[in-house]
Amino acid sequence: MNTKTNKGTCLAVDLGGTKLLIGEVDSGGQLLRSKKYKTGYLTQTEGTKVIFEALDDYIAAVGWINERPGYMGMGMIGQVDYINANWLMIDPSRKENIPIGSLIKDKYHFDIRIENDVKAATLAEKAFGTGKADKDFIYLNIGTGIAAGFIADGRLLRGWENDSGEIGHIVVDIDSDVECECGRLGCLEAIASGRGMYKRALGLREKHPDSQLFNFNEDDISAKKIITAAGAGDTLASKIADEAAAAITCGIMNLIRVTNPERIILGGGVMADGWMYRQILDRIGKKELGTVKKGIVLSELNPGTVGIIGAAAVGFGFC
Numbered sequence: 001m002n003t004k005t006n007k008g009t010c011l012a013v014d015l016g017g018t019k020l021l022i023g024e025v026d027s028g029g030q031l032l033r034s035k036k037y038k039t040g041y042l043t044q045t046e047g048t049k050v051i052f053e054a055l056d057d058y059i060a061a062v063g064w065i066n067e068r069p070g071y072m073g074m075g076m077i078g079q080v081d082y083i084n085a086n087w088l089m090i091d092p093s094r095k096e097n098i099p100i101g102s103l104i105k106d107k108y109h110f111d112i113r114i115e116n117d118v119k120a121a122t123l124a125e126k127a128f129g130t131g132k133a134d135k136d137f138i139y140l141n142i143g144t145g146i147a148a149g150f151i152a153d154g155r156l157l158r159g160w161e162n163d164s165g166e167i168g169h170i171v172v173d174i175d176s177d178v179e180c181e182c183g184r185l186g187c188l189e190a191i192a193s194g195r196g197m198y199k200r201a202l203g204l205r206e207k208h209p210d211s212q213l214f215n216f217n218e219d220d221i222s223a224k225k226i227i228t229a230a231g232a233g234d235t236l237a238s239k240i241a242d243e244a245a246a247a248i249t250c251g252i253m254n255l256i257r258v259t260n261p262e263r264i265i266l267g268g269g270v271m272a273d274g275w276m277y278r279q280i281l282d283r284i285g286k287k288e289l290g291t292v293k294k295g296i297v298l299s300e301l302n303p304g305t306v307g308i309i310g311a312a313a314v315g316f317g318f319c
């Protein structure tokens, strides 16, 4: 085997809920080339098989830019043991302990580092994004689900099981009757995530049968469609979107009190069209905002590639 490697690039793998992206990223955070692979609702064993098949294809069909990359990093959905490079679970119903790092090392001879996908995106902000010069910031990903990454005193906060940042399950309304998958009422994720808003629309259908949301197929109701319908004055959509905005704002105001960040960086699909961002800025308390000296900002990294850039940040060893 040719052991000459390119220390300037990282082979990066981003395994999300619906897609797998493999690519080569340089040390400045530029994605040089990549290929997308389809995934779906998979167990970890199935997901591991998909990763290996995709890596085989990538290496054969796309190949290296120059020499073999000197680093490899992976961002993965679910919980990981980043020290031993084990993939611990996707969610409580899909829980296996897969030594993905050593499996990859045995087959492809890469020393790989792995991290949870939202923590990887947080490291992308720290290494290559808006948080580059910040010692203390919070990255919030508000998409299908909700989670956060905390950089405090320049370091990523992980927790003893590397399970910090699951802020989707902080309660933002103690009087809420909105049930969360975790069993509590009033969790941020149940009210304000893409999946949460979708489930609320279906749950409130009987009370609002005339809502324009039900002009769509059930499966096509998304956060984006709810926000658009809210803008057009739809009563149900306005209720869901307004309550989501209030919940996110409350969550942010709480988090500001926890780690005293100098900046909050917002990313994820629910933030994408700018409506939710404006709502948050209109609602946030001046007192809370006043302590965040660099403000609440939208991520400047491409939402389609922040995951793979983050995987590279992990591979290069930023933390």
Ligand SMILES: [Zn+2]
Binding pocket: 168, 169, 170, 180, 181, 182, 183, 184, 187, 189
């Ligand atoms: Zn919950």
